[in-house]
Amino acid sequence: MKIPRELMDCGAETAIVLGSGLGPFAKSLPEIFSIEYGAIEGLPTSGVPGHAGRFLVTKLQDRPLLIAQGRVHLYEGWSAQDIVKNIQLMHAIGIKKLLLTNAAGTLNKSFEPGTWMMLSDHINLLGTSPLRGGPNFIDMSEVYSLRLRRLFHEAAKAARLTLHEGVYAAMAGPQFETPAEIRMLRAIGADAVGMSTVPEAIQARALGIEVAGFSCLTNWAAGLSPEKLSHEDVSSVGNEAAGQLIELLLGAFPQI
Numbered sequence: 001m002k003i004p005r006e007l008m009d010c011g012a013e014t015a016i017v018l019g020s021g022l023g024p025f026a027k028s029l030p031e032i033f034s035i036e037y038g039a040i041e042g043l044p045t046s047g048v049p050g051h052a053g054r055f056l057v058t059k060l061q062d063r064p065l066l067i068a069q070g071r072v073h074l075y076e077g078w079s080a081q082d083i084v085k086n087i088q089l090m091h092a093i094g095i096k097k098l099l100l101t102n103a104a105g106t107l108n109k110s111f112e113p114g115t116w117m118m119l120s121d122h123i124n125l126l127g128t129s130p131l132r133g134g135p136n137f138i139d140m141s142e143v144y145s146l147r148l149r150r151l152f153h154e155a156a157k158a159a160r161l162t163l164h165e166g167v168y169a170a171m172a173g174p175q176f177e178t179p180a181e182i183r184m185l186r187a188i189g190a191d192a193v194g195m196s197t198v199p200e201a202i203q204a205r206a207l208g209i210e211v212a213g214f215s216c217l218t219n220w221a222a223g224l225s226p227e228k229l230s231h232e233d234v235s236s237v238g239n240e241a242a243g244q245l246i247e248l249l250l251g252a253f254p255q256i
């Protein structure tokens, strides 16, 4: 991968990856510069609507913040190694803290769609890992940093925002789940289900990056409501919830 000098020199230590429909998050922040994924040799690009593919450097409270607007997914046909190239790039430019966001279905009756859930842990049902071929046997007992979780809970309390915490199950997709699959996921302890984030979290931990994960709960998972699932509905709920994420980030950022 050939990393543009501008990115190498951006000075950011914190990065945030924006999931489905969360693009508006970036709109309200000043752009210092941006680079399309397609302009970086060796970085895969996404064709999914709502996943603009670019890095954007902004300034928050006088500190640079790297925003990855859009990601690529296994279901687009990329390998688990391909889809974490963004994380390898971040590590190379000096990112130490990573906030991963996604859109997810909720399986937990007390976590309403339209609210956010911070990841306490995950279940990898993707059938693969970005670490295939090494490094092996990375410790996964605290993928999602307790320190960052405490910080964000404090920020949520101060901003009077609901912030749940629970387990995210990653399914390979690209189809949404069946009601039977959702019953299985509930039985094994998942609170939310989505198709991303887990490979990036694994890669980041293997590189020693501190990670936090956030699911924008966009819909009841299959079978929990009479409504059919659609990518458009997922994106529009994400658009509305992006504002809450900014508030959380502003509250937590000084101590991240």
Ligand code: HPA
Residues within 6 Å of the ligand: 103, 104, 105, 106, 176, 177, 193, 194, 195, 218, 219, 220, 221, 222, 229, 234
């Ligand atoms: N399932 C999987 N991925 C998702 C969902 C869902 O219900 N909602 C948003 N992303």
